[in-house]
Amino acid sequence: MYSLTYKRADSVEEARRLFQEASDAAYLAGGHTLLPTMKQRLAAHDVLVDLTRIGSMKGISVEGDRVRIGGGMTHAEVAGSSEVQRAIPSLAALAGSIGDAQVRHRGTLGGSIANDDPAADYPAAALALAATIMTDSREIAADDFFTALYETALEESEIVTGVSFAIPETAGYAKFRNPASRYPMAGVFVARHRDGSVRVAVTGAGNEGVFRWQAAESALAGDFSANALEGLSVDPDLMMGDIHGSAEYRANLVAVMARRALANLGSAEAII
Amino acid sequence: MVTVTMTVNGRQVSKEVEDRRLLVDFLREDLELTGTHVGCDTSQCGACVVHLDGKAIKSCTILAAQADGTSITTIEGLADGAELHPLQAAFKEHHGLQCGYCTPGMIMSGVDIIRRHEGQLDEDTVRHELEGNICRCTGYHNIVKAILAAAQEMHGEVRQAAE
Amino acid sequence: MAQDGIGARVARKEDKRFITGKGRYVDDMRVAGMKHVAFVRSPYAHAKVGGINSEQARNMPGVLAVLTGSELVADGIGNLICGWMVHSKDGTPMNMGAWPALAPEVVRFVGQAVAMVIAETRAEARDAADVVAVEWEELPAITDPAKALGEGVPQLHPEAKGNLIYDWEIGDKAAADKALSEAAHVTRMEIVNNRLVPNAMEPRAALAQYDAAEDHFTLWTTSQNPHVARLVLSAFYNVAPEHKLRVIAPDVGGGFGSKIFIYPEEVACLWAARKTGLAVKWTGDRSEAFLTDAHGRDHVTVAEMAFDANNRITAFKIDTIANFGAYMSLFSSSVPTYLYATLLSGQYDIPTIHCNVRGVYTNTAPVDAYRGAGRPEATYVVERMMETAARELGVAPPELRRTNFIREFPHQTPVIMNYDAGDYEASLSAALSASDYAGFGERKAEAARRGKLRGIGLSCYIEACGIAPSQAVGSLGAGVGLWESAEVRVNPVGTIEVLTGSHSHGQGHETTFAQLVAERLGVPIDNVSIVHGDTDKVQFGMGTYGSRSGAVGMSAISKAIDKVEAKAKKLAAHLLEAAEGDIEIADGEVRVAGTDKKLGWHEVCLAAYTAHNLPEGMEPGLKEGSFYDPANFTFPAGAYVCEVEVDPDTGHTEIIQFVAADDFGRIINPMIVEGQVHGGIAQGVGQAILEGCIYDPESGQLITASYNDYAMPRAHDLPSFKVSTTETICPSNPIGMKGCGEAGAIGTPPAVINAITDAIDNNDLSMPATPEKVWRALRAGATAMRQAAE
Known part of the structure; x- marks a missing residue:
């Protein structure tokens, strides 16, 4: 790791100020994406602003038809939250399937969605659950948030303070893991909302990052069962390909995982 | 440089370290607690697992400065004096280790697994829970056996105490 | 039998330090004034090294020195060597390219070191290494071993025309060709054995210290063989004279072969310690391990097996290209020749075998022995061929093997080896029974109802361990003898220290070796200490x-015990006024058989040291040594059955059941033996379905250079294993042991691939059988069947 200065923020405002004062700062939350990259000297920042002690980024609350989760909540806290388990069991399931136990003790919701990492699970839930991303300065609909691979609508120093998820009528999550890294090669979150609309979001597979599979959404709006997906596939040209799986294979996985997510509705455990 | 103060294995320590110092290097180099190991640089192998405020974490993926004010338990602090922790004893009894390099991380993770599941474990659960720990020697067979045995023993003891 | 003697499931004596965090690995070592090393490594697979400007680095905080390859060469430090001379079939010696520890002129693989930085802290050394400016002139690279032998491709070494290291053969080619042309059936396959990274969990490290006043060096290093390291470092690399160099291999976190070899970093650290007068430590990180640890396997093979009308094998012909990487590592030349081709007879009575091996340079990390070393490659070829032939011939796989089993011993194969003992039927029967092989059909049908494809695969392996009779390996080109030494030191109070040249890095020698002593001298194992891993303490060792520490290392101990026992008996007979032949040693006592006359073991030991009353001519003391040179290799063998379920939607393979039935000869500690087999199976499963190196063919970059891209087996990739043993006593050593360390890694891969290909009904599948490969093979198989039907 290159030399750096560590700064701990006690409030969101202080964090933003510390960030802006530095020439090339980064926010540090769970650190499980940032620190490995910095350790291998693939990234360098002069200042790391630690967000993990900011009290206002903690907490989980159910407000009407939405669940609001602080950006600083760890995956283990979300997975273990009885509120989340009751309101959106598949969201608890997704959180409980991220990385490994030690990662889940450190990694946070905000960190997971803040850089549209194709290997992150949460972006699929954010899109499928019509989430609103709350930052220190505004609210952004998830549909507008994930703009491209490793790119979001966030401004440079903007902080994800929380995410508000719509409580669906039912939802399910299934993913297929990369045998080496264990990140999803295709993770599909399927949700039917109370207004009858269906959202299907795919992470890990698309070459532009997380995306909504609209053909599947339309098909499922008419018939919310795996039968509706028969013969449906995503375009391999829009999928990522690497040594672990070609675009064609990932396209297959998306279809398979969508079916499995539908077979896993309402479960507090993800199919992996 | 930053000054970090934390409780390590029940003892308060305070040191000035480089801002970039990882917790694992702080433990190994500054406190000479070399039982915590480093086996990879991508946060996957789990040789560096310690407990931070009672939860298993990878000490290679957190700055020492971030751990300021916390309580850390390493493999050196697990036994109660000369009395081995039941999971340490189970690793020996069931031959859950060979070269010993992954062992501290495995044991610290195992203790965390047993704690979170309150001793209610089956083989499949243990295998999934060991996602973040890599062993190259044992094929995991006897590690799984040791964790299950210790869980049963510890849970049994808890039950007895309650009765 | 002594309570903790041979055959007892004794918990390991060494465990306490490991489970309490008190193990002492090289990176845990600190010496006064110790500084830290970081290496400047090549980002290119092939490049000329121009000037190296280290001015900026020298001015970085904490930096004490920057040393380069040209300085190392100027100081007369020798090139790294390959210690086993193999000749091509035309009689010419192998073509060995020069390998300086720090490359002064040309780098030939990504990660090769060209310079080193010494600084106050590890982080400062690394900071400075990043700014050492090297003028690289990139050259075209080649990574594919078959292509490297072609025309118009990049050439690595002037010493090796056409990148060819050797073109070697064994056996009778004309006879094999004739049998193939007259065969009732020929099975032919192209088989790739995938390149693996050993991945011992402790990365390599070295700490070198130089005492100018004594002109003495100490090297703490992650080694499986500290004496060999000292010999090679002094005799060939010229870094320190042997009597002035102490090599210590303390606790070592796994080796699997990768820590046999002497690496450039060890040479460079020793050299730098004297040059700068500083104690210097280098600890590799995992990325460096991926790039620079010796890799394993990497064969491309065409095999043909001839059968007569009775399904008996009449000939076996094999043509293999072995990738050596950019340089010839210490034992590399022997791996695809004498450790591979000599095992191609498997468990079968094959009258004619011919094997041709071409060794080739590529711009990849050096390749050398990795758990099994040549024998997994041989077993994979033989057992994939047998399973495939059984399918082609319409014979049950176990039956084809039974038809061809060797049943009489000793058995001379056509490829050097003389199998001394075995019972292949016994292990096969045990494995078939433990796996309920006969009931597989029902399980397959049940799986099909759940939408899963179930398959079963068999592998009957043989290996040669107990490496090795010195004269035999000498005649085959080995640069060293492969004996082992031991010293048994009985203290005046009767406790015992055993000094052994074997090195334990997970194998449990501190327990099993003590069990042997307990068995033989009737003392509790707690009264026995095993001393190893330090050239200043232990006389010598290989x-x-x-899998040699039992069969060779313990045999040396056994021979030393013979001498101790003889002397103790002679002394006791003198003290008890009895005949030597009537003295027996057991349970802490030295008794006259059939009488109540006896002395405590400690009393006899004390008498040996007080020397007040010794038999005429007897020297005081009770300490004996032995050098044991094995009479033959040993031949562990066994049968493995793997059962898998494939998810047809994703191609994911789940190992449902894995059964191993091994014959390791006499077993000292069944618990430790089982542990060795478990670990070997896991590595075998890893090779079969998870692990594999991928180099970018253009740039020569290692793509699978971290655990994000190189799939290590995790706990839930594996089931609990069913392991058992059958026993034929090895007649070639005094204990009757064969060795168990590598069996799992040798026998497992073909069992797994045979099972998956059975499940998906398509035999065209290479390792690692990743989900995508299996998914594609399934679809290709379905397409082929559709086409056949049309």
């Missing part, structure tokens, strides 16, 4: 690899 170290631990090739």
Whole structure:
């Protein structure tokens, strides 16, 4: 790791100020994406602003038809939250399937969605659950948030303070893991909302990052069962390909995982 | 440089370290607690697992400065004096280790697994829970056996105490 | 039997330090004034090294020195060597390219070191290494071993025309060709054995210290064989004279072969310690391990097996290209020749075998022995061929093997080896029974109802361990003898220290070796200490690899015990006024058989040291040594059955059941033996379905250079294993042991691939059988069947 200065923020405002004062700062939350990259000297920042002690980024609350989760909540806290388990069991399931136990003790919701990492699970839930991303300065609909691979609508120093998820009528999550890294090669979150609309979001597979599979959404709006997906596939040209799986294979996985997510509705455990 | 103060294995320590110092290097180099190991640089192998405020974490993926004010338990602090922790004893009894390099991380993770599941474990659960720990020697067979045995023993003891 | 003697499931004596965090690995070592090393490594697979400007680095905080390859060469430090001379079939010696520890002129693989930085802290050394400016002139690279032998491709070494290291053969080619042309059936396959990274969990490290006043060096290093390291470092690399160099291999976190070899970093650290007068430590990180640890396997093979009308094998012909990487590592030349081709007879009575091996340079990390070393490659070829032939011939796989089993011993194969003992039927029967092989059909049908494809695969392996008779390996080109030494030191109070040249890095020698002593001298194992891993303490040794520590290392101890026992008996007979032949040693006592006359063991030991009353001519003391040179290789063998379920939607393979039935000869500690087999199976499963190196063919970059891209087996990739043993006593050593360390890694891969290909009904599948490969093979198989039907 290159030399750096560590700064701990006690409030969101202080964090933003510390960030802006530095020439090339980064926010540090769970650190499980940032620190490995910095350790291998693939990234360098002069200042790391630690967000993990900011009290206002903690907490989980159910407000009407939405669940609001602080950006600083760890995956283990979300997975273990009885509120989340009751309101959106598949969201608890997704959180409980991220990385490994030690990662889940450190990694946070905000960190997971803040850089549209194709290997992150949460972006699929954010899109499928019509989430609103709350930052220190505004609210952004998830549909507008994930703009491209490793790119979001966030401004440079903007902080994800929380995410508000719509409580669906039912939802399910299934993913297929990369045998080496264990990140999803295709993770599909399927949700039917109370207004009858269906959202299907795919992470890990698309070459532009997380995306909504609209053909599947339309098909499922008419018939919310795996039968509706028969013969449906995503375009391999829009999928990522690497040594672990070609675009064609990932396209297959998306279809398979969508079916499995539908077979896993309402479960507090993800199919992996 | 930053000054970090934390409780390590029940003892308060305070040191000035480089801002970039990882917790694992702080433990190994500054406190000479070399039982915590480093086996990879991508946060996957789990040789560096310690407990931070009672939860298993990878000490290679957190700055020492971030751990300021916390309580850390390493493999050196697990036994109660000369009395081995039941999971340490189970690793020996069931031959859950060979070269010993992954062992501290495995044991610290195992203790965390047993704690979170309150001793209610089956083989499949243990295998999934060991996602973040890599062993190259044992094929995991006897590690799984040791964790299950210790869980049963510890849970049994808890039950007895309650009765 | 003594309570903790041979055959007892004794918990390991060494465990306490490991489970309490008190193990002492090289990176845990600190010496006064110790500084830290970081290496400047090549980002290119092939490049000329121009000038190296280290001015900026020298001015970085904490930096004490920057040393380069040209300085190392100027100081007369020798090139790294390959210690086993193999000749091509035309009689010419192998073509060995020069390998300086720090490359002064040309780098030939990504990660090769060209310079080193010494600084106050590890982080400062690394900071400075990043700014050492090297003028690289990139050259075209080649990574594919078959292509490297072609025309118009990049050439690595002037010493090796056409990148060819050797073109070697064994056996009778004309006879094999004739049998193939007259065969009732020929099975032919192209088989790739995938390149693996050993991945011992402790990365390599070295700490070198130089005492100018004594002109003495100490090297703490992650080695499986510290004496071999000292010999090679002094005799060939010229870094320190042997009597002035102490090599210590303390606790070592796994080796699997990768820590046999002497690496550039060890040479460079020793050299730098004298040059700068500083104690210097280098600890590799995992990325460096991926790039620079010796890799394993990497064969491309065409095999043909001839059968007569009775399904008996009449000939076996094999043509293999072995990738050596950019340089010839210490034992590399022997791996695809004498450790591979000599095992191609498997468990079968094959009258004619011919094997041709071409060794080739590529711009990849050096390749050398990795758990099994040549024998997994041989077993994979033989057992994939047998399973495939059984399918082609319409014979049940176990039956084809039974038809061809060797049943009489000793058995001379056509490829050097003389199998001394075995019972292949016994292990096969045990494995078939433990796996309920006969009931597989029902399980397959049940799985099909759940939408899963179930398959079963068999592998009957043989290996050669107990490496090795010195004269035999000498005649085959080995640069060293492969004996082992031991010293048994009985203290005046009767406690015992055993000094052994074997090195334990997970194998449990501190327990099993003590069990042997307990068995033989009737003392509790707690009264026995095993001393190893330090050239200043232990007389000499060849170290631990090739499953040799039991069969060779313990045999040396056994021979030393013979001498101790003889002297103790002679002394006791004198003290008890009895005949030597009537003295027996057991349970802490030295008794006259059939009488109540006896002395405590400690009393006899004390008498040996007080020397007040010794038999005429007897020297005081009770300490004996032995050098044991094995009479033959040993031949562990066994049968493995793997059962898998494939998810047809994703191609994911789940190992449902894995059964191993091994014959390791006499077993000292069944618990430790089982542990060795478990670990070997896991590595075998890893090779079969998870692990594999991928180099970018253009740039020569290692793509699978971290655990994000190189799939290590995790706990839930594996089931609990069913392991058992059958026993034929090895007649070639005094204990009757064969060795168990590598069996799992040798026998497992073909069992797994045979099972998956059975499940998906398509035999065209290479390792690692990743989900995508299996998914594609399934679809290709379905397409082929559709086409056949049309």
